[in-house]
Amino acid sequence: MANLTLVQAINLALIQEMEKDDRVIVLGEDVGINGGVFRVTEGLFKRFGPSRVVDTPLAESGIIGASIGLAMAGLRPVPEIQFEGFLAPAYDQLCTHAARMRARTRGALTVPMTVRVPVGGGIHAPELHSDSPAAFYVHQPGLKVVVPATPYDAKGLLISAIRDPDPILFFEPKRLYRAFREEVPEDEYTVPIGKARVVLPGDEITVISWGAPVVQCVTAIEQSDQSIELIDLRTIYPLDTETIVNSVRKTGRAVIVHEAPKTAGLGAEVASRIMEHCFLYLEAPIQRVTGFDTVMPYYKLELEYLPEAERIRKAIQEVAAY
Amino acid sequence: MPVRTVLSTNIEYISILDEHGEFDAKLGKDLISDEDVVKLYEHMTVCRRFDEIAFKLQRSGRMGTYPENRGQEAASLGAVYALRKDDWLVPCYRENPGLFWRGLPMEYILLHWMGDERGNQIPDGLYMTPQAIPIGTQMLHAVGLAWASKYRGEDRIACTFFGDGATSEGDCHEALNFAANLDLPVVFVCQNNGWAISVPAKIQCSAPTIAQRGLAYGMECVQCDGNDIFAMVKVVRDAAALARRSHRPTFIEAVTYRLGDHTTADDARRYRDSAEVEMWKKRDPLIRLRKYLVDRNRWDDEKERSLQADAKEQVAAAVKRAEEIAAPSTTDMFDSLYAQLPDQLRIQRATLRTACLGQDPSQLEGGIEASRQQGIEETVSEPGLP
Numbered sequence A: 001m002a003n004l005t006l007v008q009a010i011n012l013a014l015i016q017e018m019e020k021d022d023r024v025i026v027l028g029e030d031v032g033i034n035g036g037v038f039r040v041t042e043g044l045f046k047r048f049g050p051s052r053v054v055d056t057p058l059a060e061s062g063i064i065g066a067s068i069g070l071a072m073a074g075l076r077p078v079p080e081i082q083f084e085g086f087l088a089p090a091y092d093q094l095c096t097h098a099a100r101m102r103a104r105t106r107g108a109l110t111v112p113m114t115v116r117v118p119v120g121g122g123i124h125a126p127e128l129h130s131d132s133p134a135a136f137y138v139h140q141p142g143l144k145v146v147v148p149a150t151p152y153d154a155k156g157l158l159i160s161a162i163r164d165p166d167p168i169l170f171f172e173p174k175r176l177y178r179a180f181r182e183e184v185p186e187d188e189y190t191v192p193i194g195k196a197r198v199v200l201p202g203d204e205i206t207v208i209s210w211g212a213p214v215v216q217c218v219t220a221i222e223q224s225d226q227s228i229e230l231i232d233l234r235t236i237y238p239l240d241t242e243t244i245v246n247s248v249r250k251t252g253r254a255v256i257v258h259e260a261p262k263t264a265g266l267g268a269e270v271a272s273r274i275m276e277h278c279f280l281y282l283e284a285p286i287q288r289v290t291g292f293d294t295v296m297p298y299y300k301l302e303l304e305y306l307p308e309a310e311r312i313r314k315a316i317q318e319v320a321a322y
Numbered sequence B: 001m002p003v004r005t006v007l008s009t010n011i012e013y014i015s016i017l018d019e020h021g022e023f024d025a026k027l028g029k030d031l032i033s034d035e036d037v038v039k040l041y042e043h044m045t046v047c048r049r050f051d052e053i054a055f056k057l058q059r060s061g062r063m064g065t066y067p068e069n070r071g072q073e074a075a076s077l078g079a080v081y082a083l084r085k086d087d088w089l090v091p092c093y094r095e096n097p098g099l100f101w102r103g104l105p106m107e108y109i110l111l112h113w114m115g116d117e118r119g120n121q122i123p124d125g126l127y128m129t130p131q132a133i134p135i136g137t138q139m140l141h142a143v144g145l146a147w148a149s150k151y152r153g154e155d156r157i158a159c160t161f162f163g164d165g166a167t168s169e170g171d172c173h174e175a176l177n178f179a180a181n182l183d184l185p186v187v188f189v190c191q192n193n194g195w196a197i198s199v200p201a202k203i204q205c206s207a208p209t210i211a212q213r214g215l216a217y218g219m220e221c222v223q224c225d226g227n228d229i230f231a232m233v234k235v236v237r238d239a240a241a242l243a244r245r246s247h248r249p250t251f252i253e254a255v256t257y258r259l260g261d262h263t264t265a266d267d268a269r270r271y272r273d274s275a276e277v278e279m280w281k282k283r284d285p286l287i288r289l290r291k292y293l294v295d296r297n298r299w300d301d302e303k304e305r306s307l308q309a310d311a312k313e314q315v316a317a318a319v320k321r322a323e324e325i326a327a328p329s330t331t332d333m334f335d336s337l338y339a340q341l342p343d344q345l346r347i348q349r350a351t352l353r354t355a356c357l358g359q360d361p362s363q364l365e366g367g368i369e370a371s372r373q374q375g376i377e378e379t380v381s382e383p384g385l386p
């Protein structure tokens, strides 16, 4: 066991998978000698050399399009997109090719690639370095979308992702990169994709979140008197409906928390599933505590935009009082 | 049939005031008046000071990430000097000297990097777009701006700036192709500063010049010493004249160097040789320009001292202005999003909540009364700087 940050846990997962499987290669902007702008790929270039850790030209569509080719040829590319705001140029390749290749070719060609992307706000970053676009990709059939919130999960989920036969977007909440450490086994282990985690057990209210806001949820719950169950989805496509439903059938009250804007955010999908499966169990309207339906503001206002603990706490109280 | 050569060509490199301060009197004749050279030198010095202070603001926690322009002052300044006041500027983020010359108050750039979006609210009458953060995307906007000017029968042109890294993005190639094939008056200025964060320019372009990318699209192209303000003025003036006269674009590769880290979040010692930096320090655009002026008895130590003091004062005043602007109110993020704010956003704006019970407490016990007490009503104020 080692006490690792999220960055270190991901770095360890990359090293271990690369040692084990020479089909795994890392590519992207500044991932080589520089070790990535967040240092997630630190040391990889030295260890595995320039043919497996590749600084590409500055072109996201190129990075993803080329990774699709590498993957179809049987490699396991792990491209990095430097910030979530720069996924946009790669949207075309992700949604028109990566997501569809298996279906189009009836499985003759597949795209086992894991796209790593730092995501979200809270670190005083410039414009387009703090967005939360994950739901765009959840909406695209053919992709899987993973968002770890702890170092332990990050390592186990990344290993699962790299071994997964389908294309995966692996969003790394940058606010959590160095926020805390956790015991992470040095031995190899996996965390299954598509399984949520019950962070805190409770039976009066269910709070559902993923990524960086999980930390804010814990704070809000600590400040609340009710018995609250906190679920970290960990994978946002495919959704672990069972864990959500079991909890809400027990509590009858649900608060969903995410950074992205409210409208057509993933909270809407989670709320619908609760409605579909828990209608007769509900004691209060499902609440969504999310970013506003605005463009992510520059950092002076980012904490006003993000679902911070106080806003979550208020919603918990309102649901409890209903 | 014998093999024929269908194209052979050459790319010119323009240098007028070289790194040793040697001046090509023939090429440089009547390019910039001596009075203006003094002004340009003074401006570059102020910009250098601006960078120094911006860097310190970041280090002391008074500003967020900042990309220094240090070492590249001549490139954007020479270009903007050579343009007309009503020509469009479509910059990236290493063009502060050009933008300030055009008249953008320094505090706007500071505000932007201080995390205040109002720094992008370009004052009326300044024909420029805000700094582009997504690399390689803005050149297409220059294409459209130039197109509109041609459509209206005006002779304004558009000049866009971008880095060596940006030339790898698909949008860059689309912009070049549009401008060349639709005959649009665009001047493309690539500031090749050797690096895209930690990635050397040869990863972006393995051809001998980036300039020849223009050639591939069928437009004029030229490489020049981007640290030589005379060369910049000459190539941009020529390109602008061609654009105005015949709606033809030009691709200019300004060879320069990023003397600082990529941004304050970067540490360039991790990936580049200090010897390279030392070599480029000798090619600093300010040093040679000062020598040029001293050689012509237009400059001396006394003037330099008073310029340094003045630069210090100007930048301090800009910092003061930026820091005196009250932080944006929370509602600022709503107010400029649409010409008319949709209802659902008005509710979010008024309550600063997204949870429906928080937005409409009439659903809670106490009913509509509680809702009134919470005061859900909108007052949409004018957006922007006070």
Ligand SMILES: Cc1ncc(C[n+]2csc(CCOP(=O)(O)OP(=O)(O)O)c2C)c(N)n1
Binding pocket: A029, A058, A060, A082, A086, A089, B094, B133, B134, B135, B136, B162, B163, B164, B165, B166, B167, B193, B195, B196, B197, B258, B262
């Ligand atoms: C589309 C996009 N991808 C990645 C980034 C992250 N990034 C910011 S600056 C930069 C390097 C830019 O290099 P270049 O175009 O040469 O400009 P320079 O910074 O050298 O002036 C990168 C990769 C970005 N801002 N936008």
Ligand SMILES: [Mg+2]
Binding pocket: B163, B164, B165, B191, B192, B193, B194, B195, B196, B197
């Ligand atoms: Mg560059």
